[in-house]
Amino acid sequence: MGIPDPLTQRMKLSNGETIPSIHLGTYLTRDRETYQAVLDALEVGYRAFDSAQLYENEREVGAAINSWLRRESFTDDSLRNGCSERKRSDIHYTTKLAENSDYDKTMQSIRDSVQACGLGYIDLFLLHSPYGGPSARGESWRAVEDAMLEGLVKSGGVSNFGVRHLKELLQSKIRFKPSVNQIEIHPFNTRSEIVNFCRDQGIQIQAYSPLVHGLRMNHSTIISLSNTYSCTPSQLLIRWSVQHGYIALPKTTKKNRMIENVDISGFKISDEDMAVLDALDEGLATDWDPTDAP
Ligand SMILES: NC(=O)c1ccc[n+]([C@@H]2O[C@H](COP(=O)([O-])OP(=O)(O)OC[C@H]3O[C@@H](n4cnc5c(N)ncnc54)[C@H](OP(=O)(O)O)[C@@H]3O)[C@@H](O)[C@H]2O)c1
Known part of the structure; x- marks a missing residue:
């Protein structure tokens, strides 16, 4: 018995919007490779x-x-004709602010992002990190809120925020709570403290680097449990993420891997094996870790 198809499953955000449970990550892809x-x-x-x-x-x-x-x-015309109508609202597009700064710069930056993507609006706009200090975080968030009111952005959120940054934002005079916190999460970095705090606050977790950036595909426990469930290491890792209720962001540029990575509905990891995977936590940050920035 599995879970619903992760490609069609959507999760609810605290502002009433919904968000797909799997997104394609696009970090380190550029130009024609990204497009394709x-x-x-x-x-x-x-x-x-x-x-x-x-x-x-x-x-x-x-x-x-x-x-x-x-x-x-x-x-192929037969494919073209066989398809139902495609709507912008079927798509969910996230982008992130490069640098927290003052209100005006952030507002301009959001407008630039809307223009760059050409999609009319951004579904989810995140402060990419807490870097910049309390004042820059607050000012940048105020711009995100106004961008939401203006219809440039549907939902606002944060990324790489630790509990202290979240508390600081929530205790300040904000008009909208962040809908998500996008952080690095996989069995080798489980981030329980941040996860528990976000859950208490109704903030959804987006799990980035769900495939551990490709660094633990050959780990003995990952191999052994992949054999148990007759799945690939990638499928095990993404299933772990989705089963924990996270929005997973696996990245690949290869179509066969895109298919593989979402073919996870046919099995369920047992509670015992979820605990085995959780116990692999070694606080591994595969890229950067701004969660304790000042
Ligand atoms: N907010 C942040 O600060 C932040 C930071 C990092 C990442 N992110 C987001 O999260 C996304 C995912 O994180 P990530 O890019 O660090 O790493 P990831 O998704 O954990 O891993 C990507 C790596 O796994 C490989 N891979 C993918 N599918 C595979 C499969 N089925 N079998 C074997 N290898 C496979 C990819 O190679 P190929 O591409 O060659 O297939 C790539 O090397 C990013 O793209 C980005 O959108 C956000």
Whole structure:
């Protein structure tokens, strides 16, 4: 007995919006590679994409989505005719602020991101990190709130925020709570303190680097449990993430891996094995870890 198809499952955000439970990560992809990966993912059935100003690929992610919406990607007329209507609202697009600064700079930066993606609005806009200090975090968040009121952004959130940063924001005069906190989470970095705090506050967790950035595919426990469930290491890791209730953001540019990574509905990891995986926690940060920034 499995779980619902992760590509069609959506989770509820505290502001009433919904968000797909799997997004394609696009970190370290650029130019034509990004464009083709997003198109391939759309054809596989992905509907959510995670970009960032720092990734320098907002334009390509948006262009691929727009091409798909306009059905330009189909060369085969039978495919074109067999498809139902495609709507912008079927897509979920996330991007992130490169740098916390003052209100005006952030507002301009959000407008630039909307323009770059060409999608009319951004579904989820995140402060990429807490760097910059309390004043820059507060000012930047105020701009995100106004962007939501203006319709440039549907939902606002944060990324790499530790409990202290979240408390600081929640205790200040905010009009909207962050809907999500996007943090690195996988069995080798479980972040229980941040997860528990977010859950208490109704903030959804987006788990980045759910495949441990490819660094633990050959770990003995991952191999052994993959054998138990007759799945691949990637499927085990993504299933662990989704089973914990996280929104997972696996990245790949290969279409066969896009298909593999979401084929996780046919098995369920037992409570005992979830605990075995949880116990692998070694606080491994595969890229950066701003969660304790001042
Ligand atoms: N907010 C933040 O600060 C932050 C930080 C890091 C990441 N993120 C987001 O999270 C996304 C995912 O994180 P990530 O890119 O660090 O790493 P990840 O998704 O954990 O791992 C990606 C790596 O796994 C490989 N891979 C993917 N599917 C595979 C499969 N089925 N079998 C074997 N290898 C596979 C990929 O290679 P190929 O591409 O060659 O397939 C790539 O090397 C990012 O792209 C980004 O959108 C956010």
